[in-house]
Amino acid sequence: MDINIAPTKSNLMSAKATLEFSKKGxxxxxxxxxxxxxxxxxxIDRAKEIQSKVKVTFEEAYEALRMANLTMGIADVEDIGDSTPEDSEFEILYKSVMGVEIPKIKYKKKDVQPVYSFYQTNVSIDVAxxxxxxxxxxxxxxxxVENSVYKLAVxxxxxxxxxxxxxxxxxxxYTDIVKYIQDALEEKDREDFFRLKVVKKKRIKKKVKAF
Known part of the structure; x- marks a missing residue:
């Protein structure tokens, strides 16, 4: 890697701080x-469980509906379906999981009372x-659950x-930058030490000659 940075102590401190911050991050x-x-x-496990329940319950519901159509007539069953009110009594809230806002649907699980007459219907429509x-x-x-899974996956x-x-x-x-600067500073320290040693030897020689 081509490192274009001056090998100074301040740059070494800055590089070490960035490296430490990156590791913690x-x-x-x-x-x-x-x-x-x-x-x-x-x-996902919960979604699979619910999907399985939905499949079974749909099969039971459609079988009951089929029997109601056969015993009561499709027209009467359709009239009952049209007269059943829509239920919109639910509220969407959100909870945070590690900063991810996932939905929480709040609703009351209460039985809706049938709006049709029991006189002209049978047990099949009740089951359906x-x-x-x-x-x-x-x-x-x-x-x-599925919406939460999607948000978490993203x-x-x-x-x-x-x-x-x-x-x-x-x-x-930054590992390479730290190593590069440390090696460069250590090399500079060795060179400075060698130069000082040479200067010291020259001074000693001069003192010896003076005597």
């Missing part, structure tokens, strides 16, 4: 990356109604990039 980034990866992996409620809660939870990539820059560029660069 790398350690912090490495710790942050490990924490984020652990958090993301736990969320209940199962689709469960799916709604699962999807809210899955949305929260931050892990950024952190990895910064850590790599410090480990592979910044730290080796």
């Amino acid at each position: 790398y350690e912090l980034l490495d710790q942050k990356r490990n924490v984020l990866i652990r958090e993301m992996m736990s969320l 109604f209940k199962k689709f409620q469960e799916i709604k809660w699962l999807i809210l939870e899955l949305t929260e 931050e892990i990539k950024k952190t990895q990039k910064r850590a790599n820059a410090l480990e592979n560029i910044q730290i080796p660069k």
Whole structure:
């Protein structure tokens, strides 16, 4: 590496300080990356679990809906579906994980009362109604988890990039600079010591001749 810097003590102190700062920065980034990866992996496991529940619950809901269509008629089932109110009672909050803002969906898990008459319906529509409620809660939870995984993955990539820059560029660069300046200063000290030794010998010789 071509080092274009004056080998002075002040530059050595500055290079050592930058090297130490870079090493500490790398350690912090490495710790942050490990924490984020652990958090993301736990969320991925949770997402898989929720996805599995969603799949099973969807199958149960559609089977109940199919039976309701067969026993009640598609038109009546559609009317019930259209009359069911939309539920928007949830709030999106955020929590920080190592500086990464990840979403937290706050909602009350309460049963929505059917709006249809029990006189003209049967148990199939009740099961379908209940199962689709469960799916709604699962999807809210899955949305929260998957969004969090995405945000963490983006931050892990950024952190990895910064850590790599410090480990592979910044730290080796300033390690070389410190070594270069230290070697140059040590060489200068040796030369100065040798010159002083020569001067001292000449003075001794002059004193000897004077006597």
